[in-house]
Amino acid sequence: MRMASEKSSATVPQPRAPQQKRGRDRVAALMAAASELFVEKGFDATTMTEIAAKAGAAIGTLYLFFPTKQAVAQAILAQNAEALSAELDDLRDRTQGMSAAAIADRLFARLGTFMAGHPAYSALLDLPGDDGWRRAMRGHRRSQIATLFAAADPPLPVGQAERLAVIVPQLMRIPLTLTGEKRLRDGVLEDLRLMLSRHLEAGEG
Known part of the structure; x- marks a missing residue:
């Protein structure tokens, strides 16, 4: 997955861009899980813990790549x-x-x-x-x-x-x-x- 180059860092903490395929796969899984939850529950009602759990990842892994829910x-x-x-x-x-x-x-x-x-x-x-x-x-x-x-x-x-x-x-x-x-x-x-x-x-x- 390619992080968008046009994204400004003025207000949104930047995701950590994965360098290896394993990391890219993790990010893709986290984003897919978050996408489903945002559609199902809405952004405000979704928690970072739920995103990590749905992706089958540790919460620390989620925060490693995405410092905030807004960044996801x-x-x-x-x-x-x-x-x-x-x-x-x-x-x-x-x-x-x-x-x-x-x-x-x-x-x-x-x-x-x-x-x-x-x-x-x-x-x-x-x-x-x-x-x-x-x-x-x-x-x-x-x-x-x-x-x-x-x-x-x-x-x-x-x-x-x-x-x-x-x-x-x-x-x-x-x-x-x-x-x-x-x-x-x-x-x-x-x-x-x-x-x-x-x-x-x-x-x-």
């Missing part, structure tokens, strides 16, 4: 943010020259799949933490989404592409509030996708 959460969020960035890069390569409406369809589908597969990302997204790193993360994500729409055929104006880069992540947050209601959540996501696609199609006409 930040590492998980950074790992998920990197995975999302890779998804958006791949989508850019696959959608160049498509209409803006078609790009919106594929973007919603990709983001929906990502959120379903990375529930800890949604659970930790609003957690207070390293504001500088979070601003950089959001800025990078917006730039990636704006680039998707700017490469549409016909291309969207830069200003509209930048606005969509703000609007789409906010729309995606709406169904995330419907925890435990998969059918309703999926329906809301589909309605949002159709709403944006039809709006963009109307602009193309």
Whole structure:
């Protein structure tokens, strides 16, 4: 596992980066256990002792790599943010020259799949933490989404592409509030996708 290089040390104690495979495997197990607990119980209700126990590790091992629970959460969020960035890069390569409406369809589908597969990302997204790193993360994500729409055929104006880069992540947050209601959540996501696609199609006409 690679620790995120863009993470600032101003407010969050830094995890100790493992040098050997055994250490990397331990960190991966600790982060996987923490991810499950954060989704199941929430960040505040989860304890470091529970994380270590779920990972089958000694509490000292957990503190060796992560000095605080906040550091565990930040590492998980950074790992998920990197995975999302890779998804958006791949989508850019696959959608160049498509209409803006078609790009919106594929973007919603990709983001929906990502959120379903990375529930800890949604659970930790609003957690207070390293504001500088979070601003950089959001800025990078917006730039990636704006680039998707700017490469549409016909291309969207830069200003509209930048606005969509703000609007789409906010729309995606709406169904995330419907925890435990998969059918309703999926329906809301589909309605949002159709709403944006039809709006963009109307602009193309």
